[in-house]
Amino acid sequence: MDGRRPLPLLVVVLLLLLARRSLTSPDADVLFAFKATIIDNSGSLSSWIPDTDPCSGHVTKWAGVICDNEGSVDGLRLENMNLAGVIDVGPLAALPQLRSFSIINNGFAGTMPEFGKLTSLKAVYLSRNKFSGELPDASFAGMSWLKKLYLSNNQFTGAIPASVAALPRLLELGLDGNRFGGAIPQFRSNELKMVNLSNNNLEGSVPAGISNMDASNEGLCGKPLQVSCSLSSSSSSSSSPSSPSTNQPLLHMSSMVVLSLVLAIIAIILSTRRRPPVKNVAVKNSKPAPTKEEMMEEGTTRSGGGSTTSKKSTKETDQGRLIFVKEGIGKFDLRDLLKSSAEVLATGNFVTAYKAALPNGTAMVVKRFRNMNRVGKEDFDEHMRRLGRLSHPNLLPLVAYYYRKDEKLLVTGYAVKRSLADLLHGSRLKASVDWFTRLKIVKGVAKGLNYLYEELQMLSVPHGHLKSTNVLLNDSLQPLLTDFALIPVMNPAHAAQFMAAFKCPEYKKQERTCKKSDVWSLGVLILEILTGKVPATEKGGTDLPALVNSVPREEWASKVLDGEVNPTPEATTKEALIELLQIGLDCCEEDDEKRCELEEALDRIEALKEASSGDHAAIDIN
Numbered sequence: 001m002d003g004r005r006p007l008p009l010l011v012v013v014l015l016l017l018l019a020r021r022s023l024t025s026p027d028a029d030v031l032f033a034f035k036a037t038i039i040d041n042s043g044s045l046s047s048w049i050p051d052t053d054p055c056s057g058h059v060t061k062w063a064g065v066i067c068d069n070e071g072s073v074d075g076l077r078l079e080n081m082n083l084a085g086v087i088d089v090g091p092l093a094a095l096p097q098l099r100s101f102s103i104i105n106n107g108f109a110g111t112m113p114e115f116g117k118l119t120s121l122k123a124v125y126l127s128r129n130k131f132s133g134e135l136p137d138a139s140f141a142g143m144s145w146l147k148k149l150y151l152s153n154n155q156f157t158g159a160i161p162a163s164v165a166a167l168p169r170l171l172e173l174g175l176d177g178n179r180f181g182g183a184i185p186q187f188r189s190n191e192l193k194m195v196n197l198s199n200n201n202l203e204g205s206v207p208a209g210i211s212n213m214d215a216s217n218e219g220l221c222g223k224p225l226q227v228s229c230s231l232s233s234s235s236s237s238s239s240s241p242s243s244p245s246t247n248q249p250l251l252h253m254s255s256m257v258v259l260s261l262v263l264a265i266i267a268i269i270l271s272t273r274r275r276p277p278v279k280n281v282a283v284k285n286s287k288p289a290p291t292k293e294e295m296m297e298e299g300t301t302r303s304g305g306g307s308t309t310s311k312k313s314t315k316e317t318d319q320g321r322l323i324f325v326k327e328g329i330g331k332f333d334l335r336d337l338l339k340s341s342a343e344v345l346a347t348g349n350f351v352t353a354y355k356a357a358l359p360n361g362t363a364m365v366v367k368r369f370r371n372m373n374r375v376g377k378e379d380f381d382e383h384m385r386r387l388g389r390l391s392h393p394n395l396l397p398l399v400a401y402y403y404r405k406d407e408k409l410l411v412t413g414y415a416v417k418r419s420l421a422d423l424l425h426g427s428r429l430k431a432s433v434d435w436f437t438r439l440k441i442v443k444g445v446a447k448g449l450n451y452l453y454e455e456l457q458m459l460s461v462p463h464g465h466l467k468s469t470n471v472l473l474n475d476s477l478q479p480l481l482t483d484f485a486l487i488p489v490m491n492p493a494h495a496a497q498f499m500a501a502f503k504c505p506e507y508k509k510q511e512r513t514c515k516k517s518d519v520w521s522l523g524v525l526i527l528e529i530l531t532g533k534v535p536a537t538e539k540g541g542t543d544l545p546a547l548v549n550s551v552p553r554e555e556w557a558s559k560v561l562d563g564e565v566n567p568t569p570e571a572t573t574k575e576a577l578i579e580l581l582q583i584g585l586d587c588c589e590e591d592d593e594k595r596c597e598l599e600e601a602l603d604r605i606e607a608l609k610e611a612s613s614g615d616h617a618a619i620d621i622n
Contacts, residue, residue: 325388394448523587
């Protein structure tokens with residue numbers, strides 16, 4: 001027997017192995033090299049399987065991987081995965097398309113990873129980990145594309161690196177909740193929209209460029225803080241050089257006494273105005289919504305707004321005043337809202353909404369929440385500012401908010417045409433909503449939701465409450481998403497009971513939500529828009545995915561599409577509607593791993609052809 005005969009077989013095997021190896025993208029090798037540097041005891045990255053690709057087009061196959069339209073990895077979103085270890089970002093330098101990196105809320109420790117090797121990054125999120133130590137001045141040198149940097153709630157010390165201040169395109173910076181010391185540098189970027197330096201050990205004056213940002217530290221002075229730098233410097237200069245430690249504690253004690261006195265006065269005022277308790281009174285489970293006057297009176301009374309003395313005592317606090325987060329809106333206060341004419345728009349277990357017409361004729365919506373006690377005031381303020389920075393044609397902007405421990409008010413703009421639910425299910429209007437309008441609404445909703453996913457990557461569920469009552473319509477019937485991104489501040493039990501994202505299959509089966517929970521809500525909304533039926537997520541509704549799946553696709557046009565819409569859609573539009581039904585089903589897939597990605601859904605929706613004939617008049621639904 002020829003001893004060399006097995007050689008061709010060996011060659012064939014090697015060729016097959018090499019061929020199989022060539023089928024996987026180089027990005028897969030890079031990610032495996034990165035994975036080898038971290039600890040994944042909980043198996044969060046178990047979908048990173050050898051001999052598979054992380055991307056199929058722009059659809060991701062691996063947990064936490066974001067893919068672009070060319071099938072390359074352009075982001076890592078490894079949030080809330082119980083990952084740990086000391087990160088080495090070196091291998092990621094071989095991903096030329098990598099634009100974002102997020103490891104929020106994990107157990108990573110050690111010093112700052114060398115992100116200077118990843119010069120193409122636009123966003124870095126390291127908040128809520130265990131990083132520590134000083135940051136070298138050159139930590140972010142060369143990262144000229146970096147726009148968003150969040151290092152919040154770690155254990156970093158030392159000065160703020162000069163390379164951070166030198167970032168030319170920086171838009172958002174979160175360094176709060178660390179131990180940074182020294183002076184705040186002058187930032188080079190003139191595009192800064194958000195800076196949070198609170199809860200550190202910083203000293204000196206606040207630079208003019210961030211005077212409207214959150215920079216509250218005990219050692220800082222200047223705007224927006226209520227500490228005069230001249231007073232601070234004169235106090236320091238008047239103290240004896242030989243005994244600085246003698247006067248500083250006295251100055252600190254004096255400040256504490258004044259603060260305690262102010263708080264005591266406020267407490268006395270509130271306690272004297274508090275209504276006496278009523279005993280032995282039976283309270284019915286259902287009661288009418290409080291009037292706008294009752295709501296405002298309660299807020300003003302508790303904040304000390306009922307007397308001249310209490311107004312003065314609370315002037316320097318956030319209690320009793322609206323905090324504005326949107327520029328370009330005329331300023332008003334609680335008294336203006338109290339004087340305005342108003343009507344109740346909606347009332348329920350989740351929120352009570354009022355329309356308030358201000359003296360200048362502007363209409364605003366005031367929403368009253370009683371179940372927003374998940375976070376403290378500082379975190380609540382930060383989240384509201386983040387929402388105030390959002391700007392998109394398909395979002396209803398947050399204008400201002402009012403904070404009290406037991407209840408919150410959110411003030412938004414007013415949508416002229418009310419809600420999509422009114423449009424779809426109002427008996428007077430339903431038959432008037434043509435297919436062109438419904439397609440336009442779906443496209444707008446998908447665009448608005450995708451914007452939230454891009455801007456709020458740190459949130460596991462960027463919207464959280466997507467349904468037809470939370471899609472409002474302007475005078476041209478463009479959709480405006482509202483009540484978005486509230487899960488981080490809602491009481492968990494209340495959110496799980498009432499918010500749309502918690503109706504998804506993964507929460508029903510495993511009591512968890514994920515990024516695709518919003519996608520499931522989008523799918524249900526698409527089916528609701530096309531069938532005209534109330535979904536099962538609402539009382540007395542229909543299981544829409546089951547309904548559509550029970551009918552053969554060739555019969556969808558006659559048996560599934562809303563039969564009250566007249567006229568019957570033309571061939572081009574009908575084809576688009578059938579495809580849109582399929583997109584809705586793909587978004588409603590029970591298994592979230594198989595569920596459509598949001599970007600894929602958006603691309604498919606935008607590719608749909610709308611009706612080509614005629615102009616479509618706006619519908620009056622006032």
